[in-house]
Amino acid sequence: xxxxxxxxxxxxxxxxxxxxxxxALAEQGFGILTRIDMHSKIKEKxxxxxxxxxxxxxxxxxxxxxxxxANSDVAGLLPCNAVIRELTAGKISxxxxxxxxMMRILGDDKLVALAGEADxxxxxxxxxx
Numbered sequence: 724x725x726x727x728x729x730x731x732x733x734x735x736x737x738x739x740x741x742x743x744x745x746x747a748l749a750e751q752g753f754g755i756l757t758r759i760d761m762h763s764k765i766k767e768k769x770x771x772x773x774x775x776x777x778x779x780x781x782x783x784x785x786x787x788x789x790x791x792x793a794n795s796d797v798a799g800l801l802p803c804n805a806v807i808r809e810l811t812a813g814k815i816s817x818x819x820x821x822x823x824x825m826m827r828i829l830g831d832d833k834l835v836a837l838a839g840e841a842d843x844x845x846x847x848x849x850x851x852x
Contacts, residue, residue, distance in 0.1 A: 727824045727825070728806075728818040728820055729846055730816065730819075731852070732815065732816050736815075737775045737777060740852070741777055743851075744779065744819075747851040748781050752784075752786075753782060753845075754783075756781070758777065775808070775809040776807070777806070778804055779804070779806075781804070786822075786841045790837055794833070800828065800829070804819075805820070821842055823835050
C-alpha cells in the first residue's frame, strides 16, 4: 500500500485489465457504477495526450450503506476508485483505493473501523486480478 492505494502490476492490455478488475471486484460484492476513460477526456478537453488510464467507480452497496448510516459525510468519498493505467504495452498498473485511508480523512474512528472490512475485500479482489 502506498498510503491511499493497494497496488500491483499485471501483464494485460487495458481492456483485459478492466475486465479482470471488474470480475474480481464483483466476487467481493462490488459493482462498477462509473467508468472514466481519463486519457480520452483529457484529449477531448485539452488536446493533450496521457498514457491510457481508466478510472472505475466501484461500490459495495452493503458496506456503503453501513458507512453512510454511521456518518453521511462519507458520501463525498464514495465510490471507491479503481485505476487501471498502462505503464508500457502489455504492462498495467492496477490501483485500488484503500477505503480505510479515505475514511481517515473524515477523522471518524468508527468509519475507519468499518472500512477495514472493505479493505480486506479490496485486497482479495486485487490478489485475483
